[in-house]
Amino acid sequence: MINFLKNLFLFISICISSLTLSSCQLLPFLGVRVVDRVIDRAIDCTIGECNTNKNNTQKANNKPEETINQYYQLINKREYAKAWAFLTPRFQRLKPDNNYQNYEAWWEKVDSVIVDLDSLKLIEKKDDEAIVDVQLRYILKDGRRLDDPSRFTLVSHSNNSHQQWLIDQKIKL
Structure with missing residues (x-):
């Protein structure tokens, strides 16, 4: 539940920022990679692929x-x-x-x-x-x-x- 609230807060913050900043100002402000990862994470959560484990630092299995x-x-x-x-x-x-x-x-x-x-x-x-x-x-x-x-x-x-x-x-x- 806490992760959901954090993600929701971040999403709302980005939405509010996007209303006051143009996309040209928003991307440098937030950083393109941050925006991409937030969007990717939001999409994953929407389709039910959120990692809700407490340990989100698990490393990738393969090289x-x-x-x-x-x-x-x-x-x-x-x-x-x-x-x-x-x-x-x-x-x-x-x-x-x-x-x-x-x-x-x-x-x-x-x-x-x-x-x-x-x-x-x-x-x-x-x-x-x-x-x-x-x-x-x-x-x-x-x-x-x-x-x-x-x-x-x-x-x-x-x-x-x-x-x-x-x-x-x-x-x-």
Whole structure:
């Protein structure tokens, strides 16, 4: 009940702030990541996936590097819906073009993704955030091969009582 009241107070505070500040002023005021996490948390609670355990500091069960490899294994198996669940809502909104249909359409152009396991390196890890570098190679159905040295930012996410790493950002190195 206390967590619910805290979340409700935070949500109301953001709503009131948004009435007095434009969105251009609100995001720097609250911080984009804070707003994203509050929105994500509110959505999770709305659909009944709030972590109501007293111990919210439980760490993710798997290694961040394993998450990257598992994600691309799902892509290669054409299990796009499961792979989509490895992405944070923020990442889902940004890439590709804000929706699942475009995401699936992009991956349908890709025959396979090769993850160079020797290049898969954990660069930094905090309690709820990790950075992983990896060399990827996309084999497209039209025969092209695209090398993609990438840096991923992952965040620890709670789904019911289960902690997992989710991909929050990908940049080309």
